[in-house]
Amino acid sequence: TPDLPTQAGERAHVMVTIPLQNLTSGLGTALLGDTGTLSAAEARIHACDCKLIPAVLDSASAPLDLGRARRLIPTNLRNALYLRDRGCAFPGCHRPPRHCQGHHIRHWADGGPTDLHNLALMCAHHHRLLHRSGWEVRIAADGLPEFLPPVWLDKRRQPRRNNLHQPIPTAA
Ligand SMILES: [Zn+2]
Ligand SMILES: [Zn+2]
Structure with missing residues (x-):
């Protein structure tokens, strides 16, 4: 609805x-x-x-x-996730928050908590990719998500970020 x-x-x-x-x-x-x-x-x-x-x-x-x-991700937490990631967090993805779902970095079925430090906003395509490939996501020291590519893509697994989503404009 x-x-x-x-x-x-x-x-x-x-x-x-x-x-x-x-x-x-x-x-x-x-x-x-x-x-x-x-x-x-x-x-x-x-x-x-x-x-x-x-x-x-x-x-x-x-x-x-x-x-x-x-609801595993309550509304206030979902809003915080939208504000932090502003769209799919996967590097290079343009998809806006309304096309996204919350990914539990450590799945709740494995005891992962439902809080901002265990969630990343992902579009359906990248959410699937993350579950099915060697990509990994983690929350960096600054509180933002970063993605580690699979070894076959980058031997050193240098973390990557999505820099495409513009920050929310602040009121003048
Ligand atoms: Zn997931
Ligand atoms: Zn995406």
């Missing part, structure tokens, strides 16, 4: 069932509604920035415990 005050609006709702072990390892498969399967690695990409209703099922798929819906 367009009701949410965030730029990207409410995300699509999808029910994914996945063994906890597959979610944390990124190996194996996850069930997508009643339509089929997707890889656990793909489920992790979507789970980076999602609204989560945790449910624990028994071996016969009967819900044992159903949690409350929780």
Whole structure:
């Protein structure tokens, strides 16, 4: 719906069932509604920035415990992320915040916190690339994200930044 005050609006709702072990390892498969399967690695990409209703099922798929819906990246944190990265943080990418999603640098399923120091704003294309290639992102000492290229691209893995997004103009 367009009701949410965030730029990207409410995300699509999808029910994914996945063994906890597959979610944390990124190996194996996850069930997508009643339509089929997707890889656990793909489920992790979507789970980076999602609204989560945790449910624990028994071996016969009967819900044992159903949690409350929780948006993993709350609105105020999302706004802070928009202000800091101002678009996809990947080097050379022009995409604006409304085309972006939050990437957990250390995935929340692995115990990574949902705070500014563990998040980077990424467009869908670069978010996928980051999950599937040798690129790595980290937050540098100045609090801004920087990207380490894979070894095959740069043997020394010199960090790179995106310098394309203009700073937010300050009011005169
Ligand atoms: Zn991610
Ligand atoms: Zn991008």
